[in-house]
Amino acid sequence: MRVGLLGTGRIGSFHARTLATHPAVTELLVADTDPARAHDVAGTLADARASAAALDSVEAVLRAGVDAVVIATATDAHSDLIIRAARAGLPTYCEKPIATDVPGTLAALREVERCGTALQLGFQRRFDAGYGAVREAVRTGGLGFVHTIRAVTADPAPPPASYVPTSGGLFRDCCVHDFDIVRWVTGREVVSVFATGSNLGEPFFSEAGDVDTAAALLTLDDGTLVSCNATRYNGAGYDVRMEVSGSRGTLVAGLDARAPLYSAEPDGPKAPADPWPDFLARFHDAYVAELDAFLDVARGLRPTPCSGHDALEALLVAEACELSRRLGSPVRVDDVRAEAGAGAGGDAR
Ligand SMILES: NC(=O)c1ccc[n+]([C@@H]2O[C@H](COP(=O)([O-])OP(=O)(O)OC[C@H]3O[C@@H](n4cnc5c(N)ncnc54)[C@H](O)[C@@H]3O)[C@@H](O)[C@H]2O)c1
The missing domain is CATH 3.40.50.720 (NAD(P)-binding Rossmann-like Domain)
Structure with missing residues (x-):
């Protein structure tokens, strides 16, 4: 070819x-x-x-x-x-x-x-082994009924300042991965969001109308609650995880020997010697x-x-989060969809 x-x-x-x-x-x-x-x-x-x-x-x-x-x-x-x-x-x-x-x-x-x-x-992330295993566990009922998901995307350092103004902002650029993978893993759609963000790092984020750290609470159409956390500042390394909790327990994608995490307990896991440095290393195999x-x-x-439909659905969630952050109140994804003339709701299944 x-x-x-x-x-x-x-x-x-x-x-x-x-x-x-x-x-x-x-x-x-x-x-x-x-x-x-x-x-x-x-x-x-x-x-x-x-x-x-x-x-x-x-x-x-x-x-x-x-x-x-x-x-x-x-x-x-x-x-x-x-x-x-x-x-x-x-x-x-x-x-x-x-x-x-x-x-x-x-x-x-x-x-x-x-x-x-x-x-x-x-x-x-749809091609990452860990996310694939979590999806399989959800689909086969291995976790019982799923009630809570915690999604984390933490970059080790901000992108170049020139990247930020054309990126669409943290929700559309970064959390959009979490929004897509939540749909893919659960087979459910996001009904409503409540999001916020802050600027604690360099000023070029706020100058572009963006935030460098964000949190969003998503409610899925079956009642599952999802919290998404993202930051451009995690100097210990690149930390992308999804913890899916069901009635039978919790399964985690992205919790491996290179995850840049360590325990506060005396006998708990220590910080990895070789943490994931960036997205290219962490998702090398998935990109290929x-x-x-x-x-x-x-x-x-x-x-x-x-598909393009999947991308639209993830973007609508990001749009809802951006609006929620600005309004300081919950936003329904279907209201954003209707306002944008984006047609009927999706079906992640
Ligand atoms: N899937 C992922 O995990 C992932 C990771 C990083 C970036 N991205 C996405 O990839 C895209 C690029 O990100 P990046 O980090 O490589 O950015 P980058 O700034 O490093 O590279 C972008 C390149 O595009 C070029 N460019 C801009 N407009 C162009 C045009 N009209 N025609 C041809 N070239 C043009 C620029 O000169 C630059 O070389 C973004 O959309 C970003 O969201 C995805």
Whole structure:
């Protein structure tokens, strides 16, 4: 397959190597609005099995006759690029989120539907072994009836200041992973949220209207209560966990020997010597697996494991949280959906 990759920053350069070393890929064409970055990334792939080259523009990649395209640009370009890829008839993988707002998301989804192209979103936790095991335990009843979920996303350090204004903010950029995985693990939809946030770190978050730390209480359609906590400041390492508690006990994804946690008890677990440093290390295998799945999707071998509809549902929860934070009161997801003209509710099952 000949594959195009748009955006060669932090995650794009990682995806470039995964694609260029995949057995199904013969050629990788990359582009970035910073052409030097695209050329640098192509240059690092000289040892890969596929040939890799940087083209001068996104348009050049879309016109090069590639079989599929991977979008890993800054978030504010996703919707437009999904639309252009759909019009070019290309199966498309896009990093989350589709857009920082519902209109941008709906515009992309309508065009994908009109053109009949495949779209997969980058919610890689669906490909992580621990999250998969928790989902299985929930589905098979191993935990009894589930009543409480605690989801944590803690970055070791903030992203570059330039990333924040186009990111959509902590709920849309970061917690959106938790919102997606809660739907996927439980098979339930989020009915209402009550969210808050704070700024205790560097001022560039508040200057962008964002928060660096957030908490949200979600109520699912079966009454399960979910608390989500996220921060850009966890110097001990990258901590992404989900604790699912049911009538028979608690199962945890992300609690392993590298989780950056330690016990206050004298005989409790000590801090790990080699904590997870960042998302690329923690989810390395999941990122590889999601692109492997996408290459199957692009060849018509399987349906998309993470659809545009899933991305819309996770974004609506993020929108509700952002609104709740600003209003200081609970918000129903269906009210956000109706306000945005986003149609009927979802079905995570
Ligand atoms: N799934 C995950 O765990 C995960 C992790 C990190 C980032 N992301 C997502 O990936 C995307 C990129 O994040 P990042 O951390 O790599 O950011 P980044 O800032 O490191 O890289 C973004 C790149 O996109 C390029 N770019 C911007 N607009 C473009 C356009 N119109 N056409 C071509 N190139 C363009 C920039 O020049 C830059 O090189 C974001 O949407 C982010 O939400 C997902």
